[in-house]
Amino acid sequence: MTPPEPKQRPKVRVVDKRRTEAPSAPTAPTAQVEELPVLPLQESVLFPGLALPVTVAREASLRLIEQVAGGDRMLATATLKAPLTPDAEGPASPEALFEVGTSARIAELLRLPTGATQIAVQGLTRVRFIEWVSRDPFLVARVQPLEETPPTERAQALLRTVLTTFRRVAEMAPYIPPQFAVAAMNVRDPGDLADLLSANLNIAIGDKQRLLEELDVERRLEELDSLLNQELGLLELSIKAQQELSQDVQRMQREQFLRRQLEVIRKELGETDEQSGEIEELRQKVRESGMPDSACAAAERELARLDRMQRGSPEETVTRTYIQWLVDVPWTKQTTDNGDLDHAKTVLDADHHGLDKVKDRILEYLAVTKLRPDRRSPILCFSGPPGVGKTSLGQSIAKALGRSFVRMSLGGVRDEAEIRGHRRTYVGALPGRIVQGLHKAGSINPVMMLDEIDKLGADFRGDPSAALLEVLDPEQNHSFSDHYLEVPIDLSRVMFICTANFLDAIPGPLRDRMEIIELRGYTEPEKLDIAKHHLLPRQLVDHGLTPKRAAVSDDALRRLVREYTSEAGVRNLERQIASVLRKVARRIAAGETKKVTVRGKDLDEMLGPPLIRGDIVSGRDEVGVATGLAWTPVGGDILFVEAVLVPGKGSFVLTGQLGDVMKESARAGLTYARSRSAQIGAPENWYDDYEVHVHVPAGAIPKDGPSAGVTMVVAMVSAITRNPVRRRVAMTGEITLRGKVLPVGGIKEKVIAAHRSGVKTVILPRDNEPDLRDVPDLVRKDLRFVLVEHMDEVLREALVKPVTALKPAELVSPSGTVALRGRASAKA
Secondary structure, eight states, X not given: OOOOOTTOOOOOOOOOTTSOOOTTSOOOOOSSOEEEEEEEESSOXXXXXXXXXXXXXXXXXXXXXXXXXXXXXXXXXXXXXXXXXXXXXSOOOGGGBOSEEEEEEEEEEEEOTTSOEEEEEEEEEEEEEEEEEEOSSSOEEEEEEOOOOOOOHHHHHHHHHHHHHHHHHHHHOTTSOHHHHHHHHTOOOHHHHHHHHHHHSSOOHHHHHHHHHOOOHXXXXXXXXXXXXXXXXXXXXXXXXXXXXXXXXXXHHHHHHHHXXXXXXXHHHTOOOHHHHHHHXXXXXXXXXXXXXXXXXXXXHHHHHHHHSOTTOHHHHHHHHHHHHHHHSOSSOOOOOOOOHHHHHHHHHHHOSSOHHHHHHHHHHHHHHHHOTTSOOOEEEEEOOTTSSHHHHHHHHHHHHTOOEEEEEOTTOOOTHHHHOOOTTSTTOOOOHHHXXXXXXXXXXXXXXXXXXXXXXXXXXXXXXXXXXXXXXXXXXXXXEOTTTOSEXXXXXXXXXXXXXXGGGSOHHHHHTSEEEEOOOOOHHHHHHHIIIIIHHHHHHHTTOOTTTEEEOHHHHHHHHHHSOXXXXXXXXXXXXXXXXXXXXXXXXXXXXXXXXXXXXXXHHHHOSOSOOSOTTOSOOBTTEEEEEEEETTEEEEEEEEEEEEESSSOEEEESSBOHHHHHHHHHHHHHHHHTHHHHTOOTTHHHHEEXXXXXXXXTSOBOOSTBHHHHHHHHHHHHHTXXXXXXXXXXXXXXXXXXXXXXXXXXXXXXXXXXXXXXXEEEEGGGGGGGGGSOHHHHHHOEEEEEXXXXXXXXXXXXXXXXXXXXXXXXXXXXXXXXXXXXXXOO
16 A cells, blocks of 8 residues: 555545445444544544545554554544644644544554555544543543434435536546546435545535534535535636636737738838837847857847747847847957056056055056056955045056946945846846946956955855855956856956955955955155145035135144044045035135135134044053054054052953953963062062952953053053053063063054154064064154063063063073164164
């Protein structure tokens, strides 16, 4: 016995309840109340006199079958009011079952390899569950057989009516086999016919249960006839809809055939209609576009489909748009690069101040392109704080090359289809931003800037950064495939330039495909030059002013840089200049005829009190307060580390929203201080009698990294020994347990921040000495640098009182370098 296929109506057998069972079969239940195990049925109802195949897989039901199969094989079936969930455990509750079921006998049993059991149950009589005897391990109930009302003459009349309606249903319903229809027409008992049709018609489970519970044969036949009429109405509507659809298809095929004939006739007569003219125009554009063979084949295939389509159909618009996008791709259109290196250098110098490394890299690219024009374009990524000119630098590159420029902002993009496009199966589908950028540029070799690539996101719609792997790989992008066009596009001639503020946010595989060029923050003299030669002239034009009517003195610009902005770039500086010029424009618009010159002393009235105090490290030397240097995505900054000792039991407290790496540096520094207690002059057993508390102000700002290790050690040693820290000394470096000072990153930004804050001496790890070459000459001349290898050297330089317990040999590095002023190295 094989299990039925899913969703296939089970085959039933008509059993004459009046026929005597074989001697070996158990007899039907008598009228008295008896106890029977109850088998729950899901989405099926067993009727008396009929057989029903059931697949049993739940643990409780399997145990029921095992026990019943070894006895008289008698049980009762009950239909569940709602199907059980797949993860439901244990037997079904009595409350989930209907109150009327069917007593039955297991006729056949087959154990399946999957662990389930296939049984065939033979329905005997209707029963009512009057009391539940047991619920575990399976349901057992006391059942009472229910007797039907004897059939009457009216029931015989209803039987003929039901058979007539059923004959019409059987002729139209595809799920009723002819053999079953013949068997049903030969049943003469009204109750048996009602049960047979109820079990096999396509009606709801609730309606079947209602027919099972109805003991009056006449009412059961009346309700069955009503359900048959409903099914008959649905079948008639379905057949009518199918016939109408078939007629529509035939009409459309006939119209297409006639239109084709009409086109042939017009071609013979030399006439063309408007649609034919548009298709021929598109075909001409395809031939003139210069697209590769694969794209041309796709366009011709769609043109042939368009030619066969009915005018005005929605599919016609979709196909026409697709062909137009194929044509609009600049397959062979490209601009000629300007190979004049002097011109390129002039353009870059005019648009941007400084950025010598970036300009040299661009000029190198132009030189290589001039020598080998067929070389694939590199993928550049400008990384740096906001406002240093990353985006505008891309425009200058396009101007220097003589190429088209396209900017694509990737900030907040989370859908992969934004890059690769949507499939044409979607309503309103369009190509991705790459193809749209090529169409906007009008050439196959533009400068395409992918701005804010570190702000890409990812969600259930895909990962856009993964889609960019193919775009930004010179080994793959010569055959880029857009999901909308579905033809290969050559992107190898596009010069991609990416910008990012924070490289760590870019996935590793994507970052590996790009050449990173870091743009550092500007120094004060550089900001003054940028403000004087770039920002101020642009803002004068934007505000309708001329140099003859308004001017801003150098002193005012210097105050704007020092006291009203604190940034690595010049974006806020330009806003402050705009604020000043708005007030000047208001005075001129009010009727002032003289030239308005803004001087430094006028800024207090125009912009209010200064926002930034330049010399923030001024003041007296303090115990337990050390000045550190930090790197941020928007440039360098200084931070103060505070340490105090309070009576306690040797505990260690860290506050200031510090990251895990910074906490580890602090604990390593404390261990070093404890190991050097005798040498630094600390009280005996101070770590047993005091609690050390280290705090980094600006607690709302997260901080992390190892570069504050030496700063925290100096603050703790100062607090332990009551030895003040020199206020105008700033430091950076990673600390080890043995007191070694390891190199860190972001030296240029940190040194510029120290110079901006009024620091005079900067302590750096010796291994960072090569990084001082990136520091501007003006900053190096104003600062004194101390290169160290061990923490003892840092303590000697940073603390006011000398640490006399340390031997001089411990303070001098093996190379003899102790300090430098304005140079990269100096020998003792």
